[in-house]
Structure formats: C-alpha cells, structure tokens
Amino acid sequence: MLVYIVRRFAGMMIVMLLVAMVVFVIARVVPGDPAAVMLGSSATPEDIAALRGRLGLDEPLLTQFLLYLGQIVRFDLGESIFLNRPVAQALAERSELTALLTMMSVGIAMLIGVPIGILSAAKRGGLIDQTAVGLAMLAASIPSFWIGLTLIKYLAVDHAWFPVAGYGPPEADLMERMRHLVLPAIALGIPNSALILRFTRTSMLDVMSNDYVRTARAKGLPPLVVVLKHALRNAMIPILTVIGLTTAVMIAGAIVTETVFGLPGVGNLIVSAVLRRDYPVIQGALLVVSAIYVLINLTVDLLYAVVDPRVRY
Amino acid sequence: MASVPAGHGSIPLPSNAKPQRSRSPAALLMRQLFRRRLVVLSFLIMAAILAVALLAPWITPFNPMKMDILGRLKPPSAAHWFGTDEYGRDVLSRVMLGARLSLLVGLLVVVVATLMGTLLGLAAGYIRPLDGVLMRLTDALMAFPDILLAIAFMAALGPSLYNVVLALGIVYTPRVARVVRAACLVVREMPFIEAATALGASTPRIVFLHILPNLISPILVQATFIFAYAILTEAALSFLGVGVPPTTPTWGNMIAGAQQYFQQADWLILFPGCAIVLTVLSLQIVGDGLRDALDPRLQKAK
Numbered sequence: 001m002l003v004y005i006v007r008r009f010a011g012m013m014i015v016m017l018l019v020a021m022v023v024f025v026i027a028r029v030v031p032g033d034p035a036a037v038m039l040g041s042s043a044t045p046e047d048i049a050a051l052r053g054r055l056g057l058d059e060p061l062l063t064q065f066l067l068y069l070g071q072i073v074r075f076d077l078g079e080s081i082f083l084n085r086p087v088a089q090a091l092a093e094r095s096e097l098t099a100l101l102t103m104m105s106v107g108i109a110m111l112i113g114v115p116i117g118i119l120s121a122a123k124r125g126g127l128i129d130q131t132a133v134g135l136a137m138l139a140a141s142i143p144s145f146w147i148g149l150t151l152i153k154y155l156a157v158d159h160a161w162f163p164v165a166g167y168g169p170p171e172a173d174l175m176e177r178m179r180h181l182v183l184p185a186i187a188l189g190i191p192n193s194a195l196i197l198r199f200t201r202t203s204m205l206d207v208m209s210n211d212y213v214r215t216a217r218a219k220g221l222p223p224l225v226v227v228l229k230h231a232l233r234n235a236m237i238p239i240l241t242v243i244g245l246t247t248a249v250m251i252a253g254a255i256v257t258e259t260v261f262g263l264p265g266v267g268n269l270i271v272s273a274v275l276r277r278d279y280p281v282i283q284g285a286l287l288v289v290s291a292i293y294v295l296i297n298l299t300v301d302l303l304y305a306v307v308d309p310r311v312r313y
Numbered sequence: 314m315a316s317v318p319a320g321h322g323s324i325p326l327p328s329n330a331k332p333q334r335s336r337s338p339a340a341l342l343m344r345q346l347f348r349r350r351l352v353v354l355s356f357l358i359m360a361a362i363l364a365v366a367l368l369a370p371w372i373t374p375f376n377p378m379k380m381d382i383l384g385r386l387k388p389p390s391a392a393h394w395f396g397t398d399e400y401g402r403d404v405l406s407r408v409m410l411g412a413r414l415s416l417l418v419g420l421l422v423v424v425v426a427t428l429m430g431t432l433l434g435l436a437a438g439y440i441r442p443l444d445g446v447l448m449r450l451t452d453a454l455m456a457f458p459d460i461l462l463a464i465a466f467m468a469a470l471g472p473s474l475y476n477v478v479l480a481l482g483i484v485y486t487p488r489v490a491r492v493v494r495a496a497c498l499v500v501r502e503m504p505f506i507e508a509a510t511a512l513g514a515s516t517p518r519i520v521f522l523h524i525l526p527n528l529i530s531p532i533l534v535q536a537t538f539i540f541a542y543a544i545l546t547e548a549a550l551s552f553l554g555v556g557v558p559p560t561t562p563t564w565g566n567m568i569a570g571a572q573q574y575f576q577q578a579d580w581l582i583l584f585p586g587c588a589i590v591l592t593v594l595s596l597q598i599v600g601d602g603l604r605d606a607l608d609p610r611l612q613k614a615k
Binding site: 014015016018019021022023026027137138140141142143144145146149150152153157248249251252253255256259270271273274275277279282285286289290293294 | 449450452453454456457458459460461462464465466467468469541545548549552553554555565568572575576579582583586589590593594597598601
C-alpha cells in the first residue's frame with residue numbers, strides 16, 4: 001500500500017512537472033514581447049526593459065524555466081501586475097467563495113445524480129429509466145451560464161426568491177453567503193449531475209448482473225435491500241471516481257458561473273486577469289487549479305482501498 | 314462540460330449476430346442507426362440545423378445586421394418571430410446566422426483535433442519509443458479542465474475566431490490521440506498487419522493504408538462528441554468575452570451581448586440558448602447512436 005502511494009505520488013509529480021511546462025510554454029507563445037503586451041501601447045521602452053528584467057525574460061529559455069520551477073517549489077507564484085500583491089495571496093483571498101460554491105454544486109449534482117441513477121438502474125428499461133437517461137443527456141447539453149441567466153430571470157428578478165447577484169456584504173455570515181450561492185450552485189450542479197447519473201446507472205447495472213445479486217434476490221431479500229445494501233456498495237467505486245472528476249471539472253466550471261452571478265471568486269479573478277492580460281495571475285491560477293485537479297484524482301484512487309477491501313496494490 | 318471521454322475506444326468486431334450477405338458496411342451502419350427513432354430524429358434535426366447554417370445568408374427573413382432603433386427590444390411577434398434585440402435587429406435572423414458561425418467553429422475544431430489527434434495517436438500506438446513521451450504529454454494536457462486550458466490559450470493568443478479554433482483544437486486533441494492509440498495498439502497485433510509487414514510494406518503504408526481504415530469508427534464517434542463539446546465550450550468562451558470577438562454573432566456572443574437586457578427581454582437569451590441546447594443534444598444522441606451501431610459488443614450489453 002505504502003509503495004503504491006509513493007509510486008502514485010511520484011507519477012503525480014511527473015504530471016505536475018509537465019503541467020508546469022505547459023503553463024510556461026503557454027505564457028511564452030504570446031505573440032511579441034510578453035512585457036510589452038502586459039504594459040500596453042503606452043509603455044516606454046525603459047518600462048518594458050525594466051519589466052523584462054523583473055520577469056527574467058532576458059535569460060535563456062531553459063534558465064527561465066528552471067527559475068520558474070524554483071519559484072513554484074517555494075510556493076511563490078509571482079506578483080500580479082495589476083493587483084499589487086502576490087498571486088498566491090490574490091488566489092487565497094478568492095478561494096473561500098469558489099470552494100464553497102464547488103462544494104454546494106457537488107452536493108446538488110450528487111443529490112440529483114446518485115438517487116436517480118440508482119432508481120434508473122433498478123427500473124432498467126422502464127419509463128423512469130428512459131426519462132432519466134433522456135434528461136441526463138439534456139442536462140449535459142445545456143450551457144451552465146445559460147441555466148444561470150435563466151434562473152436569475154425567473155427566480156431572482158421575477159420572483160425575488162433569491163439574490164440576483166453578488167456575495168452579500170462583507171460582514172454577512174455563512175448562511176447569508178450560502179443563500180447567495182444557491183442559484184449559482186444549481187446552475188453549476190445541473191449540467192454536472194448528468195455525468196454522475198449516467199455513471200451511477202452504468203455502475204449499478206454492471207454490479208446487478210452479478211451472481212451474488214441474483215442469490216440475494218433468490219433468497220427473498222426485499223428489492224430495496226438488494227439494491228441499496230448489496231449492489232450499491234460494490235457500485236461505489238466508479239461512482240466515487242466520477243464524483244471526484246466532477247468536483248475537479250466544477251472548479252473550472254465555477255469560472256463561468258462566477259461571471260454570470262458577479263461573484264468575486266477565483267474564476268472571476270481568472271477572467272479579469274485574462275481581460276487585463278495579467279499573465280502571472282493566469283499562470284498561477286492554471287497551476288493551482290490543475291494541481292487541485294490532479295490531487296483530487298489521486299485522492300479518489302487512494303480512497304478505492306478504503307471503500308473496497310479487495311483492492312490491493 | 315462533461316469531460317470524461319464520451320466515446321470509449323472501440324474496434325468494431327465483425328458482427329456475428331446475423332450474417333447478412335451482400336450488404337456494404339455503410340448500408341449496415343445506416344440500418345443500425347435508423348432502427349432507433351430518436352437517433353433518426355436527432356440526425357434530421359442536425360441536418361436541418363446544418364442546412365440553415367449553410368443557407369443562412371440567403372434565407373434569413375431580415376438582414377441580421379440591420380438596426381432599427383425605433384423597433385428595439387420588441388417581444389416575439391408575427392413579423393419578428395423571435396423578437397428584436399437592443400439595436401432592433403431581428404433575433405431569428407441572428408440565430409440563423411449564429412448557426413453558421415457556431416457550427417463553423419465546431420467543425421473546424423473537429424478537423425483540427427481529429428487530424429492532430431489521429432497523427433499523434435498513430436505515432437504513439439505504432440512507434441513504441443514515442444508512446445511514453447506522447448502519452449505523458451496528453452496526461453499533462455488532460456490535467457487541465459478543458460475550459461480553463463482554452464481560456465489560457467485564448468489569453469496568450471488573443472480573441473479571434475481562428476484562435477478559438479486553434480485553442481479548442483489543442484484542448485481536444487489528447488482525447489482523439491488516446492482513443493486512436495488504444496485502438497491502434499489492438500489493430501497492430503492483428504495477423505493481417507503481420508502479413509503486410511512480412512510482405513515488406515513500408516511503415517507509412519502499414520499505418521495509413523492498413524491500420525488507419527480500421528480506426529475510422531472510433532474516430533468518427535469521438536469527432537461527433539468533440540463537435541458537441543466544441544460548440545458548448547465556444548459559447549462559454551465567447552460568453553466570458555475571451556472567445557470570438559463580440560461583434561461576430563455566434564450563439565454564445567448573442568447571449569453575452571444580452572446580459573444587460575435579458576431581465577426585461579428574456580427572448581434575447583431564450584432563443585440562442587435553445588439553439589445551443591438543441592444542436593448539442595442532437596449531436597450527443599447521434600454520437601451515442603453511432604457508437605452503439607458501430608460497436609456490436611455494446612449492443613449485446615444492452
């Protein structure tokens with residue numbers, strides 16, 4: 001087990017190294033001089049030269065990359081050009097909202113996807129099943145920003161049941177903040193529930209074709225016990241995987257949702273950084289989000305052993 | 314935004330369910346597809362949307378760019394079925410023109426991703442020393458959520474329609490590459506490849522003439538799903554203001570442009586949104602139908 005963890009961890013470090021390389025390359029494919037692009041057309045040659053020096057752009061590419069890696073290892077993501085603070089600090093300030101939003105969205109997606117997926121598998125081929133599969137496909141086809149706008153229009157503007165936008169005043173307590181996040185979480189949760197539903201269904205169907213499920217049925221256990229106690233436990237692994245994956249996808253989905261609802265989270269930070277060409281922020285955010293993405297996948301893999309004692313490494 | 318590779322790599326095995334003589338593979342495929350009514354319906358919807366996209370410049374009821382300040386923000390009516398926007402432009406005409414632009418982006422992304430992905434996948438699957446390097450590279454690219462990676466490329470490249478195509482093309486290349494590689498690894502072990510090698514066929518000849526034709530169906534399925542994702546992601550990018558420049562009326566841009574007005578004029582987001590949903594939904598159903606029809610193993614499982 002320990003060997004497995006170490007091996008997986010080493011594999012993750014390699015992927016992260018490649019991720020850092022991709023991030024580095026993206027920042028270097030900017031047409032023209034990155035320093036000039038960042039400073040805009042009003043910059044003097046002296047300003048550009050100064051920024052080039054500050055960013056280390058005059059060094060050879062390999063040196064630049066190694067310097068960059070050195071920074072990352074020390075959790076130094078550089079300085080934002082517009083916010084006058086370190087990128088890591090800017091990200092940390094915005095992370096609470098995004099974390100809360102992601103957790104609420106995952107909760108909603110799970111509440112929709114898992115029970116309906118189980119029901120769908122239990123009633124395989126029936127009307128409920130076909131409707132559920134159809135709805136899942138529909139949900140996966142709707143852009144989350146469009147759901148968001150529609151929710152704002154009908155639930156917040158027409159009926160004023162929820163706040164239209166924003167995150168409440170700074171002194172608002174957790175409940176108040178979560179109230180502001182209900183509509184965004186629904187907008188983000190619905191499209192992502194589709195994947196959870198489909199995986200839950202498939203995984204349950206796989207398990208329910210096993211002999212021991214037939215045995216459980218044959219010995220007269222109530223269908224509910226068979227489905228929930230015997231089948232679900234063994235169907236959990238793929239379900240866990242897809243929930244982990246969905247969580248990671250939602251962190252990225254939050255970029256769009258935060259823009260729709262005017263929420264000052266990490267996504268909002270990324271979008272404004274792109275519009276202002278604040279490259280250190282973009283690079284930092286890319287790195288952090290993909291690190292979380294990779295970490296979540298690793299955690300899910302390791303959780304397998306907890307859920308399924310048969311998994312040995 | 315679903316990011317699990319929707320079409321798993323699958324090699325069509327010779328179907329032994331019903332031996333049907335004197336039918337071409339294409340005819341068999343059509344039979345399988347049309348057996349499912351929903352797939353047929355989606356296929357027809359897709360064809361209709363494509364027709365509108367192709368003919369848009371000639372069949373829009375109004376000039377999609379013509380402004381009419383007196384007739385601005387009018388709700389749907391007999392004259393303007395989908396209402397008018399903040400400049401008095403006909404929303405129906407703009408949705409039709411939007412089909413042309415959104416589908417163009419989607420198709421170009423499919424072409425870019427399929428070409429690059431197929432080449433990389435074949436290289437990884439057939440040339441052993443390249444396999445490790447190329448697959449780690451796809452690992453790294455797939456370690457980013459697709460929308461985030463696309464945003465990063467757009468930040469570097471700057472907003473333009475062709476940069477969106479390039480960015481999304483790169484984002485979806487690894488999916489094609491993985492599917493092609495997996496399928497290639499299976500096909501390369503088949504006896505007829507050995508036979509071709511023994512006959513002295515060159516590597517390009519084996520790869521492109523003997524292996525590639527056997528990979529068409531997984532590639533086709535993957536391409537259909539990428540078409541759907543590309544339309545969704547393009548809409549999201551444009552909505553964020555980092556995609557196609559706002560003056561180009563793709564569906565995403567129409568919704569983005571309506572942000573100030575949709576609270577009073579919901580038709581401004583309703584119709585372009587429905588157009589996206591309808592297109593993406595039909596594509597996904599067609600993709601699923603293709604996968605089922607092309608993979609006999611899946612059929613048995615149903």
